[in-house]
Amino acid sequence: MELFRVIKPGFFTTVQDLGRHGFLRFGVPISGAMDKYAFTCANALVGNQADSACLEVTLIGPELEALDDAQIAITGADFSVTVNQNSVPLWQTLSVKKGDKIAFVGSARNGCRAYLAVEGGIDVPVILGSRSTYVRGGFGGIEGRALKSGDLIRVLEPHLPHETNLVTPSDLIPSYEKEFTVNAVMGPQEDVFTAEGIETFFSSTYTVTPESDRMGYRLDGAVIERKVMSELVTDALIPGAVQVLGSGKPIVLMADAQTSGGYPKIATITTAGVSRLAQARPGDRVRFVKVSLTHARAEFLEFNRVLSGLAARLIGQPF
Amino acid sequence: MFSSPKYAPMGDRALLVKFGESIDLDINRKVHMLNRAIEQTKIVGVEECVPAYASLLVYYNPLKTSYERLVYQLKDFEPNLDEFDACTEARQVVVPTVYGGEFGPDLADVAKLHSLTLEEVIRIHSETEYTVYMIGFIEGFPYMGKVPDSIATPRLETPRLKIPAGSVGIAGNQTGIYPCESPGGWRIIGRTPVKLFNPYVQQPTLFQPGDKVRFKPIIKAEFEALLKE
Incomplete structure (x- = not known):
């Protein structure tokens, strides 16, 4: 119809x-x-x-x-x-x-x-x-x-x-601020970066640039230092992966992410974090918080529980 | 190659198994063997696997399994990985290609960089048999190797914003074909009329990892005739 x-x-x-x-x-x-x-x-x-x-x-x-x-x-x-x-x-x-x-x-x-x-x-x-x-x-x-x-x-x-x-x-309606804080698990290629580079990534605030879309969010901010500048062999990518370009600036891959790439991934944002970051717009700021896989897993299970319980928590009222 | 594969989490619902850090047929074979092992034994909670040159991404459902459990199960395959080698003969695929001219704007540069004639570059590229290591980047894009060192050429410093569908490119020792118009930094030496991707069928890509590929030089009239088919 x-x-x-x-x-x-x-x-x-x-x-x-x-x-x-x-x-x-x-x-x-x-x-x-x-x-x-x-x-x-x-x-x-x-x-x-x-x-x-x-x-x-x-x-x-x-x-x-x-x-x-x-x-x-x-x-x-x-x-x-x-x-x-x-x-x-x-x-x-x-x-x-x-x-x-x-x-x-x-x-x-x-x-x-x-x-x-x-x-x-x-x-x-x-x-x-x-x-x-x-x-x-x-x-x-x-x-x-x-x-x-x-x-x-x-x-x-x-x-x-x-x-x-x-x-x-009302407690289930999120408010979208100008600053987003998302959790991320280290790796899988954190060994490409210096300890200072990793510290920079987790302690800096990055800004979402206008070159951001459903494929990825290109961020501006502090340069992430690498140990060596050699090219990596291409491997698989998924939404949430944070690639660091040659310029030292990060790109967060989103829903339409390309399926492989050769830039090193310093960290991978949690599933719930990627979903929240979807509301960030050019000019908004992003901070990354390092969490353990155990913590990330618990967050995934909680996010899933919230999503599957949403329908039951809506309130019926007459038109 | 590593003595044994390395495992690393990639976020809360994927893990990466690394077999090495180079483009190498033996390493890539191990990637595909582990992929087949997971497919054939139907490990609980695995939703899909993505083979690359030297690594396998395992995308899983955390409601059904966990990183630790999967690593434990995958490690079990390590001593017997050879049992999961491809049991069928590799497919042979021939890719008719117009080299140079407007279809291959970087052919002349590749020749110049290696002090070769255009004809020599075409001969070397088309006489080599390539293996498809992986499909990635964009839908249906085959990553193939190895391009002989005599014509291997690094990527363009500044990628092009638009590369036409069917463009055949070189990046280092890799060669590949752009299935659809896309930005990209590979050196474009030719173009094929062959269609590489069709989303309306269950096997949407022309190529599969393991395929053996040869490029066959054709002229523009043949290209146009094939395009109409």
Whole structure:
């Protein structure tokens, strides 16, 4: 069923689900929603399964016309959103009627990405096991690209009719600041760096540069010293890996990370950390905290527990 | 090669097994043997493995296993890794390639750096049989070696912003083919009309690690005819 017509596409709006798993060895990135928490919450608010496809909105949001009645929810970055020019709240279920115009006004005040979930989930072809858009590869989502004006967005039939108006309790709504602190496990190539270089990385504040996207965040800040400048043999990369370039500046790999590379990796950010960092925007600051693998594992298990328990913690109330 | 592989965590849900630090067929064979061992024994909690030149990334689900448990299980394979050698003959793949001209803008530089003629570079590159060590960087990109020292050339100092799909490049002793338009720093010596990646099938890449590859020089008219097929 066609549900939305795109009036304005926004800066960079793509269809994303939980990602394309099992194809790294073919050079295919994982992709998927950058902020897993906001994404999961959006789906839960409309009664979707956790991996239903949503729209991922970046910095400047789209304007959409509803072609039918539907339940939607918007979570993530702190946008002003209107339906027919009336302000609507984020982080709760919204009912829209045929002909309604949903508009993201201006740019996000804090945070970088918002998620728009619709009951049933967005209907695009499943490519290599996922509906996620991978723009560089030109596949997934809508024709492998970001939305453009005039696009028609289809949705799947809901599994069960979803009649509840759900609200996210305030203690579950994150506030996005200008400074992000993320945990990272050392390595796997920390031996390439001097002790001072490693100290610099964990004690400095880095700034997110405008050359940052779904593939990676290029950071500016203190130069990380290496023992030798020899080239490494290419090995595999995953989201969260922190590569240090020849310039001594770090790049954090994100959801669309290339699958291999030859720059040394000083540390790897935790899964929960990568998800939170997805809300950092150019100009925001990042600090890295060294944690043990035991600590990182506990954080992963806790993050997973929070995500799988989100749906049960939403509060139902009458429309 | 290390006397025994080295294990290191890569974040909270992956580990890297390193067999060495160079581009070497024997090291790479061990990487693929361990990959096959994990596939065939279906180790609980492993979601996918990514073989590279000298290392294997093991991506796992921390709800089902742990780093310590996986290292313990993988170490068990060390003495008997040879049992997991490829049991099938390597596939032979021929890659028709137009060398030089607008399709190979760096061919002349490669020749000049080694005091060779264009024809000599083409002959050396196309007479060598290459092995696919790994697929990576971007979807379907085959990392192949070894390029003979007589034409091995370092990457460009400043990468190009756009390299056309099908471009054949050299970086040191490696040769590779760009499956789609992409930025890149490899020295481009030719272009093939062969399609390397198709996301709409379950085996999306033309190449697989272990494949034996030869480049066959063709002329532009043949390139255009093949492109239409």
